[in-house]
Amino acid sequence: MNTAAAFADFRSYPLISALTAAHPLADRIVVYWADGRISPYHHVWLRDNCPCPQCVYTVTREQVLEIVDVPEDLAPATLRIDDGGCLCIDWQDGHASRFDPGWLRAHAYDDETRAERQAGKPKSRLWDSSLSLPVFEFAALKEDPKALLQWLVALRDTGLTQVRGVPTEPGSLAEVARLISFIRPTNFGVLFNVQSKADADSNAYTAFNLPLHSDLPTRELQPGLQFLHCLVNDAEGGESIFVDGFAIADALRREDPAAFRALSEIPVEFRNKDRNSDYRCLAPVIALDSSGQVSEIRMANFLRGPFEASVEQMPVLYGAYRRFIAMTREARFRVMQRLNPGELWCFDNRRTLHARNAFDPATGTRHFQGCYIDRDELLSRILVLQR
Template identity: 30%
Template sequence: MLKYFEYEQNSLTLSWADGRVTRLDVLWLQDHDPAGRHDNGQRLISVLDLDWQAGIRAVDRQGGSLVICLTNGRELTFTLEHLAAEQMTTIQDDRSWRGKTLWRGEAFTLPDVSWPDYTGHDDIRCRALAAVAESGLVLLRDVPCEPGQVLEVIHTFGYVRETNYGRLFDVKTVVSPSNLAFSNLGLGPHTDNPYRDPVPGVQLLHCLSNEVDGGENLLVDGFQAAARLQAEHPEAFELLTRIRLPYRFIDEKADLRSRVPFIETDGAGNVLKVRYNNRSIAPFMLPFEEQRAFYQAYRLWAETLSAPDLAFTCRLEPGDCLIFDNTRIMHARTAFTDGGRRHLQGAYSDLDGLYSTLYRLGASAC
């Protein structure tokens, strides 16, 4: 509820009963004029249409609306409901680490849900997808152990991100693999495919069989690791947000390249994405004066990601399908024995599709 308002030539200040205060520039008011929007919500005006000479001449409360009269004769009408909406008084940011739950392995409980519940109830699917948004991952159990089923899982929240590996990829031991993921070697904490631009935002791993000794999955919250690095080694953190390394994957069909930092931030220093994949860093050159400091920071990042207290260990059993944010969660695998079968199917999707489904389901209602 609006308690009171006051205005000056170039600004309007609204004080709400719950203590929130909204300050709005007259340019913002012109740009957000509801009359400047199509019924579909898209803007009909551009920044070039704003009148930089116009100020506020008067503000009048009329029932459930505020009518703002400008010095150029225009009237802007906003409903109080519109102005009071949460997104009008707080900066909405679903993608950076702000507002997310950062976790450490030893104190983490992996969110999980059964496939029948997930597919049968929108509120349960909403909570599962909200777990990916908030904690970076969710485990679906009892997913049918059918080859290709991982694509059906993606269809419940988004779109398959097809790559040069195809619509899905098999993770099972092969002789002379093109990628170490297809061997029985252990793999350190990493994010997938940093050589793609943009990187796939969501990865899925669906276990079809697992009869080997070893082969456990280690998961690390990369946002937590970045927060620790920033707290303990702020210079290293800063360097790793600034230096962009080249990544490359090359085989007979593809030559994929990108140049990105280990830690990606928004303009205000909030972490948006993290990555680490030692296997695919291309040869790179830095100014000599920066080389030693870079290697120190690089090592600290690797050490932080390998800190035992950050790692959460789980063993995927047949029917388990792990969905995780590939811009945040590092995954690793312990080595496993040659005998026995271990077969996972993986696939990629993107975060915008997952968030879209989450918004459509009504995240606050789940």
């Protein structure tokens, strides 16, 4: 059963357990569930999250209430569980709130429920050279929302996917990318051509080896997703190489904690300069989220500026940086595969480092097209498809 009554959301929430009782305390209401769970909710939290039309605009489902407009000492005058199983509160100032039990349980913040919710969040699946590459067919992605969702979840959790059966006409990549969202333009354009050219403004537009890197670490927000679509690949060489930056960071944390700490604490400047632009960003190679988990890898040695650190930190930073790059070269982490016409890579640019072997342009044509989409767009598309 999914409950959908009296809450300001576009989603419905499963009725995990029914409300059995609610008791008032000085600053909170304690709710008892049929499965034995006990959840306290502070008065201020309940009033702040009232879903009624006075507090939430019903068209946009966005809050109009500001908590500063509610008395600090506001408390319930009466409370009850109605015939629909909802928690109903009549406040001392005359306002009334009604909370759906599915919504209330989904947002409970007792220790047990928070731990349960944390455990249920999507987890990155770390991989190494033994990766079973997630592969999808373009025709299925266009026609079947379930197939599209499977691809996006694989992209979110694994960070590296391949799509096959894509037309090889220039510009076809845009149709694939827009299955997720709009394309993020950069100084390289909306779609950029990856091919050797004499007046290259990036090492990507040459024929020589590109070491493992993330794209645009010079930006405050690196692009979340990168697409590379093969139109022609007749030249010898040019194999694609990938490593899971999260897996390397995880191994580094276990094998050399001091190096991990240095790369997650000491910022490094990356620079991308050409005749018409000059982008720079100072940030650690390894970014951590609020819970201490790795959330981003920022690395492109060919775009790195001189290190700036204290005299004491400089040798520590160099030691850690050398160790990280050395690990990206270890066979245990590397996946290498040649991309054929009509195939494309789609990967998490803030996680999966990519490289390219040198190729010989005298032996044939090599033409890829690429583009970027922000990671937020991927996560939003997944949630919409799931609901």
